[in-house]
Amino acid sequence: MGKGKRGSDKKKIRTSFRKNRTVRTRQSDLTASFDPERADQLDVCQGERISGKGELTRKRTVVAAETVEDDGGVRILPEIDRSVCRLGRVLSAGGLQSEVADDAGKVFRCATRRLLKTLSTDERHVVATGDRVWFRPDGEQEGIIERVEPRHGVLDRMSRGRRQLIVTNVDQLLVVASAAQPYLKPNLIDRYLVTAEKARIRPILCINKIDLVEPSDLQPLIGAYCQMGYAVVCTSAVTGQGIERLKRWLTGCETVVSGQSGVGKSSLLNQIDDSLGLRVASISAETQKGRHTTTAARLIPLGNDGYVVDTPGIRQFQLWDVIAEEVDSYFRDLRPFVSGCKFPDCTHTHEIECAVKDAVIEGYIDQRRYESYLHLIQTDD
Numbered sequence: 001m002g003k004g005k006r007g008s009d010k011k012k013i014r015t016s017f018r019k020n021r022t023v024r025t026r027q028s029d030l031t032a033s034f035d036p037e038r039a040d041q042l043d044v045c046q047g048e049r050i051s052g053k054g055e056l057t058r059k060r061t062v063v064a065a066e067t068v069e070d071d072g073g074v075r076i077l078p079e080i081d082r083s084v085c086r087l088g089r090v091l092s093a094g095g096l097q098s099e100v101a102d103d104a105g106k107v108f109r110c111a112t113r114r115l116l117k118t119l120s121t122d123e124r125h126v127v128a129t130g131d132r133v134w135f136r137p138d139g140e141q142e143g144i145i146e147r148v149e150p151r152h153g154v155l156d157r158m159s160r161g162r163r164q165l166i167v168t169n170v171d172q173l174l175v176v177a178s179a180a181q182p183y184l185k186p187n188l189i190d191r192y193l194v195t196a197e198k199a200r201i202r203p204i205l206c207i208n209k210i211d212l213v214e215p216s217d218l219q220p221l222i223g224a225y226c227q228m229g230y231a232v233v234c235t236s237a238v239t240g241q242g243i244e245r246l247k248r249w250l251t252g253c254e255t256v257v258s259g260q261s262g263v264g265k266s267s268l269l270n271q272i273d274d275s276l277g278l279r280v281a282s283i284s285a286e287t288q289k290g291r292h293t294t295t296a297a298r299l300i301p302l303g304n305d306g307y308v309v310d311t312p313g314i315r316q317f318q319l320w321d322v323i324a325e326e327v328d329s330y331f332r333d334l335r336p337f338v339s340g341c342k343f344p345d346c347t348h349t350h351e352i353e354c355a356v357k358d359a360v361i362e363g364y365i366d367q368r369r370y371e372s373y374l375h376l377i378q379t380d381d
């Protein structure tokens, strides 16, 4: 599934050892409890040579391939020994260890081979939730991640000035909104849709708690999204309406479930797969400000066909690097008109001869969507 382009040539990459690599744990400690530094001891693998003498100047040559990912990042793929390493999926990534499931669903607690950290070419996490990795099993429950395959479908966020990966290799983003309680917030839906468009992840819009309103009242809104080509489903976790359709859309795919707290995400997932047993929050608990039950993204197997990803709350999920000038390209309904504007850098606000504003006046663009666009560029520049 990885769409990253394979680098054609293997190359030799010179890398310095980290200082702490010279501090070795005694061999007898190997049988002791899990030690993240063990990645170092198991580091000697095919294709690596150690040269140089002084501890701090030691270099080694690694045989590896390079690949360019969807977002332009360069990934280095060290050669791995396929007779011992296995392909797995990172269910949850941690600083020291990650949970990796093999093909059969068996879970291993894995450290990351230090070499991967050394080779990392940018500030992104070396291992992220959702990654497809090659790992070397060590016993029945542990292992070492030796290589991360090229990523696609990446969702990220900005945290303390750094780009953080939320989850990788996802197919679709399910935007869950509720028709009432909490009341419907179309601007918020648009924000999520922009996130999906930017990440080039297929969005699905789900309007839940349809049992609480007169469905026909939502027709204009739903019609507008359908016209833009979005898949929309109205659901109720109470009456079961729309659940079968939603289930069909999620089966066999890897879906990130997003949406404000209290809209019914957990309730819907429990309806789709009753073995999930996700905690459904009481209304009173949800009204407590700043409450977040989920802190890090996690892949949750859906039946035995597909995964869903429970994401942290809305406030941590921001359009951190969407610049105002490109927001129009993430609005499917505005996009076709942009090239008709007099100025190539038109923001469709104060400019003259703006094809987007004309389209709003002529009714080709929904007034509400245009206002939502204005709102977004004014709060996210």
Ligand SMILES: Nc1nc2c(ncn2[C@@H]2O[C@H](COP(=O)(O)OP(=O)(O)O)[C@@H](O)[C@H]2O)c(=O)[nH]1
Pocket: 208, 209, 210, 211, 212, 235, 236, 237, 238, 239, 259, 260, 261, 262, 263, 264, 265, 266, 267, 268, 279, 280, 281, 282, 283, 286
């Ligand atoms: N009336 C109605 N209530 C719902 C529906 N789905 C969820 N709820 C209620 O909304 C509250 C929040 O649900 P929850 O699944 O925890 O939302 P989450 O925070 O998005 O995961 C709970 O009290 C649910 O019982 C629905 O379709 N209709």
Ligand SMILES: [Mg+2]
Pocket: 265, 266, 267, 279, 280, 281
């Ligand atoms: Mg929930």
Ligand SMILES: [Zn+2]
Pocket: 338, 341, 342, 346, 347, 348, 349, 351, 353, 354, 355, 356, 357
């Ligand atoms: Zn314009």
